[in-house]
Amino acid sequence: MPTLLIQNCSVLVVPETGECRVDESQDILITDGKIASITPTVPQAPADDLETLDATGLLAVPGLINAHTHSPMVMMRGAAEDLSIDNWFNQKIWPMEMNLTPERVRVGARLACAEMLLAGVTTFVDHYFHAEQIAQVAIELGIRANLAPTFFTSTGPESREAAFEAARQIRALGNNRVTASLGPHAPYTVSEEDLRRTAEVAQSENFRIHLHAAETQDQTTSSQSQHGATPIQILHRTGILESGALIAHACGLVNEDLPLLAEYADRTTIATCPKVYLKLAMGPTTPIKQLQSANVPVAIGTDGAAVHNTLDLWESLRLTALTQKHQEQDAEWMSLSQTLRLATRNGAQASHQNTGTLTPGRQADITLVDLSSPHNQPLHNPLAALVYSIRPTDVVHVVVDGEVVVHDRTLTTADLTEILTQANGVAHTLVDLTKPGAVQRYAP
Structure with missing residues (x-):
């Protein structure tokens, strides 16, 4: 599994108790599917064994x-x-x-x-x-x-x-x-x-x-x-x-x-x-x-x-x-x-997973969101935007277990058009009510 560096993002910190916060200008280094470090952003030349993801202007939140x-x-x-x-x-x-x-x-x-x-x-x-x-x-x-x-x-x-x-x-x-x-x-x-x-x-x-x-x-x-x-x-x-x-x-x-x-x-x-x-x-x-x-x-x-x-x-x-x-x-x-x-x-x-926070040692499940759209602006409080304003379309990149599975709002692991075509082709068979019976009766 290649090493991934998410560069120059803000990071949502979710402590066990107390208030969440956002740390600005951070780099997230991921190795073997886990977060290795989160450090202030520093310019660095790309290494051959390092995959990089430019996250400038994005907020990283736990998946x-x-x-x-x-x-x-x-x-x-x-x-x-x-x-x-x-x-x-x-x-x-x-x-x-x-x-x-x-x-x-x-x-x-x-x-x-x-x-x-x-x-x-x-x-x-x-x-x-x-x-x-x-x-x-x-x-x-x-x-x-x-x-x-x-x-x-x-x-x-x-x-x-x-x-x-x-x-x-x-x-x-x-x-x-x-x-x-x-x-x-x-x-x-x-x-x-x-x-x-x-x-x-x-x-x-x-x-x-x-x-x-x-x-x-x-x-x-x-x-x-x-x-x-x-x-x-x-x-x-x-x-x-x-x-x-x-x-x-x-x-x-x-x-x-x-x-x-x-x-x-x-x-x-x-x-x-x-x-x-x-x-x-x-x-x-x-x-x-x-x-x-x-x-x-x-x-x-x-x-x-x-x-x-x-x-x-x-x-x-x-x-x-x-x-x-x-x-x-x-x-x-x-x-x-x-x-x-x-x-x-x-x-x-x-x-029952070792996820849920962006801290070293946790599995690298990370969602990167863009809060620059009009429905999130002006951004007085990013926490408020995450709870009350954000939309799914604000999600830009998604990392699971250190692998980029959504890049620039596009699935990397499957063809969305094919998934939609397949679903629409058989959906009518699921909602057909002509077959007698039911799997169960609701009568608690």
Whole structure:
């Protein structure tokens, strides 16, 4: 792997606590896929073994981490609108997913990975079917991914064991950019017996678990009525929390859940996807303030584009700040630095990667943005621009694991026109509702 020098950029520094800052006129030296040094810019003659990237006028930020998504669902973008959450699942999405095939998942994953890379996302944490196809696409396009093959109890123990085997196969690829987790769908679609089995495999084979839980207050109330326990209490008594879990949404938490999450705060991360909660009128959003008081880290995701419409993490980041201020009725809460930390450092915890900050020793996942466009000017505060003004089109270069995968707003690892042509050629087959049945029924 050649040595890469990113020359003359500004650098976003994201400390573990406190305020973020921007250091001007810096050079970032990358060797063996890791950041070797960040030093003030000095003129130097190019060396034969040194690849250089002129970043004059650009701001380097830690590569964004999409902490929860279903990437192939880009193929259903815009096909399930203006619906309640139960009708969204039962009338549209789960019937559409009867049409999934490995090839269609691969085509959707290529489009999703292209969209994310061009928008500055360097890692995504995915939860979907045919995850081995997504793994191959991630390797092809050069994006970092943690993939959790999905299963429901309703499809039987063979489906559960096949999902576990898919995770093993992804791990066996031996690619440092692509890792695997176990992916039970949720406590309302996966039995306690299957959750216990998942926890056993996770602990014996050193997997983490990625699942949905307590998505809404209604789900929590229903769980208490049916099972005498909240979804989080079910995760506790089945060993999921002990195993280490990334929990998507957690909007329906109640007070008795917090001590359980706090007990396993060293191995638990919550992923919040606020646009989805607004669009499906799901009620309160993820209670980040209470979770942080329990020392439980929260990261930011987009969920799938079938509901979020984009895989734009900048948008999710912005909406996280806005919805948190509104929910807490506190304009000083969820500051610029707090918000940026969720999308970088906390995202690294969610994906279990040595990324999330631009510091020596970390993997070199770097997004270089241009804040000179009118919607970012005048630039009184670059942190404010990153949270409230920036657009995906402001992303100029993207580096993953020391490799330039987006150069001058263009993918270097794949042909975008070919990806779009392929996706548009098969998208209609995914949204076809003429096939009877559904992969599952939403009735928590």
